[in-house]
Amino acid sequence: KQEVTQIPAALSVPEGENLVLNCSFTDSAIYNLQWFRQDPGKGLTSLLLIQSSQREQTSGRLNASLDKSSGRSTLYIAASQPGDSATYLCAVIDSSASKIIFGSGTRLSIRP
């Protein structure tokens, strides 16, 4: 059974720092992996999607990497801003593309 874990559960850093959020999954047979952002009391916004054959994806200050063999993905945020404060969720879709499993998220707080 696929399990997705995100560590740390919460992170607070000063503005301007580069930071890395971690996501690990127990079954390397995945279809793709996605990173989402969730603001308090809101729905999810898709940030990056990495197909199983890809190693990384970039969008602006965000870079996500995928290492299937070790069951890990990282989300790198460069030059963090207070507006980046949110909960970041990773989710994997199984290899049969029939099920999506979310991690519990990392609550990120960027201090001005």
Added chain:
Amino acid sequence: GAVVSQHPSRVICKSGTSVKIECRSLDFQATTMFWYRQFPKKSLMLMATSNEGSKATYEQGVEKDKFLINHASLTLSTLTVTSAHPEDSSFYICSAAGAAGVADTQYFGPGTRLTVL
């Protein structure tokens, strides 16, 4: 991306009443819609997958008679929590996708906060 709305955004009800939550895909033909439940500081848990015009597929442990899902059109799905109890209090989120289901990009609604007194 596509815009998905949910109504109401927040509802408070008495124990034993039924509550209907609407999920609308405003500019996208949502062949597939998903309903999730999220507890405070926890992850999203998929409750069910619905395909337009078909019966919903419920995840293990989700009572289909408790959580009624209707997906009558390509733009509207509803979740009815029947005879709600305090333990049903949660944040409910829907998402819309194309025919490929989870393999398609999912567009998420803003969520509905249900509080059962």
